[in-house]
Amino acid sequence: MATAERKAQSARVDATRNRERIIAAAREAFVEHGPTVPLDAIAHRAGVGNATLYRHFADRQELIHVVASYSMARITEQAEAALDEEPDAFEALRRFVHRAADERVGALCSLLFEGFDKNDPHVVDARLRLEAAVTRLMDNARESGELRPDVGLGDLMVAITQLTRPVAGTACAQVERFMHRHLQLFLDGLRAPARSELSGTAVTFEDFETT
Amino acid sequence: MATAERKAQSARVDATRNRERIIAAAREAFVEHGPTVPLDAIAHRAGVGNATLYRHFADRQELIHVVASYSMARITEQAEAALDEEPDAFEALRRFVHRAADERVGALCSLLFEGFDKNDPHVVDARLRLEAAVTRLMDNARESGELRPDVGLGDLMVAITQLTRPVAGTACAQVERFMHRHLQLFLDGLRAPARSELSGTAVTFEDFETT
Amino acid sequence: MATAERKAQSARVDATRNRERIIAAAREAFVEHGPTVPLDAIAHRAGVGNATLYRHFADRQELIHVVASYSMARITEQAEAALDEEPDAFEALRRFVHRAADERVGALCSLLFEGFDKNDPHVVDARLRLEAAVTRLMDNARESGELRPDVGLGDLMVAITQLTRPVAGTACAQVERFMHRHLQLFLDGLRAPARSELSGTAVTFEDFETT
Amino acid sequence: MATAERKAQSARVDATRNRERIIAAAREAFVEHGPTVPLDAIAHRAGVGNATLYRHFADRQELIHVVASYSMARITEQAEAALDEEPDAFEALRRFVHRAADERVGALCSLLFEGFDKNDPHVVDARLRLEAAVTRLMDNARESGELRPDVGLGDLMVAITQLTRPVAGTACAQVERFMHRHLQLFLDGLRAPARSELSGTAVTFEDFETT
DNA sequence: TATGAATGAGGATTCATTCAT
DNA sequence: TATGAATGAATCCTCATTCAT
Secondary structure, eight states: OHHHHHHHHHHHHHHHHHHHHHHHHHHHHHHHHOTTSOHHHHHHHHTSOHHHHHHHOSSHHHHHHHHHHHHHHHHHHHHHHHHHHOOSHHHHHHHHHHHHHHTTHHHHHHHHHTTOOTTOHHHHHHHHHHHHHHHHHHHHHHHTTOBOTTOOHHHHHHHHHHHTSOOTTOOHHHHHHHHHHHHHHHHHHHBSSOSSOOSSOOOOHHHHHHO | OHHHHHHHHHHHHHHHHHHHHHHHHHHHHHHHHOTTOOHHHHHHHHTSOHHHHHHHOSSHHHHHHHHHHHHHHHHHHHHHHHHHHOOSHHHHHHHHHHHHHHTTHHHHHHHHHTTOOTTOHHHHHHHHHHHHHHHHHHHHHHHTTOBOTTOOHHHHHHHHHHHTSOOTTSOHHHHHHHHHHHHHHHHHHHBSSOSSOOSSOOOOHHHHHHO | OHHHHHHHHHHHHHHHHHHHHHHHHHHHHHHHHOTTOOHHHHHHHHTSOHHHHHHHOSSHHHHHHHHHHHHHHHHHHHHHHHHHHOOSHHHHHHHHHHHHHHTTHHHHHHHHHTTOOTTOHHHHHHHHHHHHHHHHHHHHHHHTTOBOTTOOHHHHHHHHHHHTSOOTTOOHHHHHHHHHHHHHHHHHHHBSSOSSOOSSOOOOHHHHHHO | OHHHHHHHHHHHHHHHHHHHHHHHHHHHHHHHHOTTOOHHHHHHHHTSOHHHHHHHOSSHHHHHHHHHHHHHHHHHHHHHHHHHHOOSHHHHHHHHHHHHHHTTHHHHHHHHHTTOOTTOHHHHHHHHHHHHHHHHHHHHHHHTTOBOTTOOHHHHHHHHHHHTSOOTTSOHHHHHHHHHHHHHHHHHHHBSSOSSOOSSOOOOHHHHHHO
């Protein structure tokens, strides 16, 4: 019986490894080539047959869903860690922004939104957690007087998303040279006192979500 | 014969009008649906047959090339107009940035780079003109002490590109609500005195071009 | 202009010929191999590329729809001709049954029902016409005392359908050797006076339709 | 060792049960969805893994073979029972026809023929037995003057097959409402005296087999 | 032996591009 | 020249069958 269990287990171990390889390959492929990269290419990169990919993920949607969920969870962890570990409020915000960038959230946010089931309870939960953490980061920084008051959660999230996306027509590595500089410049623009008046109104997370 | 000539003439006029319709349709379609939008869809939007599109543009590359060149020219004009008309150096820069955004340069820059023949003399010319104008805008602002000295031309161009791209999974109109706010925040971050130290080195236009 | 028109026309003539070739090929292929025959095979049999088939018919449904509609119209014509031309009531019915068989209605009825848009007005019309004609054929025969009274329209239609379907695993030609014999035996069973009592109730056209 | 033996035994018992479950599931699935139903679906319906199905049956052919053989044996039993138990000759024939229908022979005859190894000795035996029994049923009825003399064994078998097949595009249950009525009408047509002249010649079992 | 997983081949469909009128 | 139509290559996805545990 122990043998049988081990057998069952090891079959599962193999499959699990494949699953993770596929997710990793998909993540890279999505970051490099966008959300329409051929699934066969992902399968190939993962070193499995194309049908294996379909065994694990019914369709592109499902794969995107999983990859994006992973990313979102990692970002949320970064936000929570920054809250916990960083005494200075603006520094915590800054740290979160740069760490989120390292997660390639920009590249993956396209996935987060393209054909994401926004009513899936897991997704809703993940969003609420992320929203809560980043809201606290911003509230803290605003209260400490370091963050200009006329910016909202959505402003930050959109800017992170946009500034960390692969530069069009550019090899992937390239964007990493730039994005931290540009996020830093953006963060400098976020600092109080505001150096200009902004058009429109602060973008909230709802705006962001419902885009 | 006079009739034949007139016919030929009017045919040429028609052809020109078709060409421009196609370019306009392509511009809109690229902005709305990205650089992979079906060419048939562009032809349809332009109100011509698909083969007519191919008569004017050998392939997608060529169409992209032309559309992107148009855009680049318009942006260059904006930069030059800002130089000419705006006495305050930083204000000129600011004006250029927002006007470039209105040209949807972000959406179109994906085109600018995807399979662009960078050695085409016309392209080289256009680039040099754009580079010259924006360099002067930045130099002026730097000299007037309003622009932090640690940023380069490429920093600005990449940020404009990224912040004005359509937000992933978002209806096109949505991005216009955001982009001017975010560009403004970025501009605030560009102002002297610098509020932080930037990682890496200033991104030059060469970096930008060779990406 | 005459030339232009002829050109346009002849382009259309070509396309029309292709369309008809595809329909004919589809008809044969459906009869021989059933409704799941590969569309590529139909295209090949029609002597056109696979995409040409898709230009004419958006998907399998549409092709089936057209082929089945053709068939139904032909059968209806047969029913109406039998009504018009055959003085003897049962003979008219008999003639209709055998002619419908020659249309391979059995083979094609699978198509008539598999994924047929029953609410399409054209389909509704065609059905009503067919129903009306066959109802009159049966009413006439019942009134003349030649048709047993305990059978309905649906009984006849289902039996025609079933007895003219390709015999499973059989080359197509084979069924034609049998079907007229078996339809004739069935017709003999339909004659008054009834030689037995039937279970259930007469199958109406509604039963047939809503199956 | 006794334990090992018991294990082996129970393994064999399990295997036999699995085999039978698969056959039953296959029978249902074939009747409901036709001979191309995915084998995985059959395995799932049988509650076994797909590979278990392949352990028992090398491929679809073999499974079809077995299922069809089962069916044929049951029909043969029905024919023999009718011969033994029914004193009236035509009533015996009638009883056989309706019982064969209940075996869903129509649905399964598609299997009987599609890729059946007709030279397999078991198949030959089964056929000979079935042929003998039904021939006697028909001979008896012909001799008693109740069956028209111009019909052959194959006429009957084909008609049973066709009239009991699932009506195209119809839920399975539906056909059972019809088939007994239509078989009865057909049987009425078979009764002597013949009410019409049949085209062609009586279909023999050989015709049927070699189709 | 039984199983879940892996795989490749095949069919449906789309789209860039070419052809014929 | 402008056009509708034709085409083949590429992609998604399914399924029969094999493999490894």
